Amino acid sequence: MRATLRWAHSDLRTHRGEALFLVLATAGIVVSLLLATALFGYATNPWQRIFTQERGAHVWIHTAESAQVGKLADLDGVQSVAGPYPAASTTLASRGTRASVELRATPERPTVGRPLLTAGHWLDPATPDGVVLESRLARALLAEPGDTLTLPGTKRTVTVLGVADSAEPRYRPGEQPGLVWALPSAVPDPTSQVIGLRLTDPDDTGYAVQRAVTVLGSGAIGEVSTWQQARAEAQGDNRLLGQVLGLFGVGALLAAGLAVHGAISTRIRGHLRDISVLKAIGFTPAQVVRVFLFQHIAYAVLGAVGAATLTGALGSRFPGRLGDALGVWQGLPGHTLTLFAVPIGAVLFIGATTGLAAWRAGRVPPVPVPRGSLGGGRAGGGRF
Template sequence: MRAMLRWAHADLRTHRGEALFLVSATAGIVASLLVAAALFGYATNPWQRVFAQSHGAHVWLHTGRTTDPARLADPARTADPARLAALDGVAAVAGPYDTVATTVASRGARAAVELRAAPARPPATGRPLVTAGRWLDPAAPDGVVLESGLAAALVAGPGDTLTLPGGTARALTVVGVADTAEPRYRPGERAGTVWATADTVRATPGRPGRVTGLRLTDGDDAEYAVQRAVTALGAGAVTDVTHWQQARAEAQGDTRLLGRVLGLFGLGALAAAALAVFGAISTRVRGHLRDISVLKAIGFTPGQVVRVFVAQHLAYAVLGAALATTAVQALGSRLPGRPGDAVGVWQGLPGHTAALLGVPVVVVALIGAATGLAAWRAGRVPPVPAGSAAAAAAGRGLSRPARRALALPGVPAPLVLGWHRAFGRGRQAPATVARLALPLLLITVVLGAWTTIERFDTRPEQLGLPAALTARPADGLGDREARALLQRSPDVLAAHRGLEVAALVPGQTGTIALRGLGTRQDPYPYTVAEGRPAAGPDEAVAGQGLLDLLGVGVGDWVRLTVGGRPQVLHIVGRSIEPGNGGRTVSTSLDTLRENDPALEPTVYHLRLRPDADPAAVRSELLRDARGRLDIHEVSGPADRLAALRGVAAGLIAVLALIGLTEVSTAIGGAVRDGERDLLALKAVGLSPRQVTAVTLTAVGLTTLTAAAAGTALGVPLAHWLIDQEGRTSGVGAGIAHGPTPLHLLALIVTAVAGAVALAVLPAARATRRRLVDTLSAVA
């Protein structure tokens, strides 16, 4: 045991840099995987916590509310949601609650809301969790409680005042803010929830309705439960349906994408690190054949040789994993942005301890397995003088192409000999190139993700976001007046009229967004990835999420239900739809008016000049409109994925560190090969500088081949992975944008220059060795 420890200690002193690289790479990989686990937990568990604590409903059904005395007097003609409690599979019912659709304003900001009647005590099912202030008090009839997403959009809290539309002097006072497991407020897409007393709801002008929540015995039966509920209430009675899966998916949002990215590249980095360890110990075995033979000659058994190699590298892995685990546990919550928030929340979740211990154990086990495979070769080295093996390696002659190249005039000898050392020595060269190409391939994929995010920011019109601003007119402002106000600014190129309504899919088990954008004379600039834009009557384009939901494709016809009326559309194209999970179908406003001539545009999508500042244009339009327009900047995926830039930078750093480890191994092998060739090279007249150039050429050509292979394979892989993520998220394929040729060239040049720079010192040091030392190395 003492001899094994002494040999391991001597080896560590000789290869300190390589050991530091292995420890740092392991630490980076473990930290990346732990943060990925935190983001996964952060994405799901906060919503799950709210759903469990609020005893949330799995399905929310929105129905109409009639005020006709004749219908109220005849129960058979009234859709009574209270009857849903008797359906099989329904464990509890929340409501029905009377609602009214209206808008509220606070400090100049307006929002579409659903004012919902609520009892004096929070209900048992679908109970809002008050996070600030208090619940409703019958003694304060004008008090309301805001859903937290709506409160954040209005910048409102307890004590603030909300005004109602229509010039009424009546105001509502915010008494509390609450979390809910229902889908949250989204400007222009989903109304926010405001809980109020029943008297306040009845006294508020707007579109009346009812909402009922169903808590099921089995949440996976949500769609079947909706079908039975629609049958019980009548197909025309249900106007909107939301599932708990939809609310959970919206709550997870882009944080789930961050977790996927970190997990995917963390596993890729883990594989690259395992291969780097395998290559490092394999190269060390080849370089220490003489030492291993001597160890066996003095009594070391093959098992002892294997154990000393495995124990040494496992120690590096355990040290790196321990450092990463300690750092994430102590400092992870201080990371900037969403990753820091995720780690802070994750540390309080039930599965935190298991992941904190399990991830490092898995990483160490994989590295140990890779090390054991390479160390097994060390145990097979025979206890005979190592000179025979070295001599065989050194005595392998030049290939015929190499000899012909040396005979050509003007061809530098170091270039030919470096190429021969890099690729003419058996199976080691392809293995080294493959191991070094893997981290470079993953870096190329990360750069592709980075470039795609930047494209969302710089070229949003190519990714389904041609409009930079949206404007909604106040009540009483006509279409002509609104367009005149919007087009007064010279920075506004076009103001496309639009309208969005909720539509029920066939079978009426879910709700999707049906948009009417532009007219046939003023078409909307869709971003079509497949098919063509909608131009004729009843033609539409749809997002990938809608096509997957309905199981249709481009060229099919679909039948939707809008306000109890059927709407048949011909899907002629697939558009890029970054919002609403791609569950959107878009047609022209003329097509919607053919079904309902009374429809008027409710939103205007503003396309600006390329050099215009959206914030400045918004301020100018708000000043000219004098409160008659509600204008917002369009939020794209680039805003929600800003944290991914930092994640990508961290991944590139981890992968570069793994690449440095493999480069260090390749340099060590090239230098050892050069020591064996030193006598022969000096005998044929090469100067010390030329001998050094041979080693540098071998390292540079190996790295160049690996970089070229990694980038060549990484670009199509990046396209496939990004488009696959776009397809599964509902946005749709066609959003991927690979790194520019300039970025790829910079990656290749940086890799080659870095490898050559690292090899200069050891190559020059090996050239200056005394001849007697060289003779002993090959003896």
């Protein structure tokens, strides 16, 4: 072992440039994979981005007006609540298109389940009939800020002040009503109330729903929606995009692996004379393999740790959309696991490619015979 370490140290001092290249190559691969993972989640799962940025509620409960929903804030595992908000079901019409909606009285912009404005501005007391539409509902009604919508069967109209993204279940014609935020004055006759529960542990959603039903009574609850349902619905719309990006990601990983394998193989071929000397002084093939495995795995670990540290430290400081993607990714539940799994996977992959090249190095003879002399001798023997 001591002789192996001495040779590795001597080789490092002699070939510092090659060692630095391998460390930087590994770091570049790991950083690229981490950035690709963040961008992949940002592009294929916009729901998760919205849920994280708006501090979405894990459970939304629609109850009767008389239900004492304030008790839900005291349940075990409930971190904070949104509402309760008085609500009414109605219909909005615009340009010959109608949509069933839930008109939700929101006196001020929420801190939990806070809609993310994409156009216009939030509710303004100066415009008592102003509303903010959920983005999918706005697209269905072809509505934008400044438009006036009517409530069929009444003389009432509302003015669109803004359009916002929400992590709640989105509008689906005939299945899910669209979400409309309005001032309490625009919801004169509420028929129900809505409360959102943000949990300490999202995995306890089922238990939280059971506790809510126990506290309020099943007869007081009209509808319950959870974050898992909303996520499953939203992810279904981006499944094809995810598969395409995932395919390109796998191809990029294989290409990077082949590049590293080629670099390591080239480096080992450049050390054939040194390998022969090692075997001549008593190194066994297994020891030669271990020498190169030890070296290159050490370089890979150094590069991977540096890349993970750099990515974790900079995070949202990257400019533009990349910084936004990393900022959102760092707030996701699986961020820590991915930050460890990607570097470990890269090191294992590089170790496997190094093992194949090192195995070939272990088969190098102690005293290599020049190919030219062997070929010339055979050719001469054949001629004379």
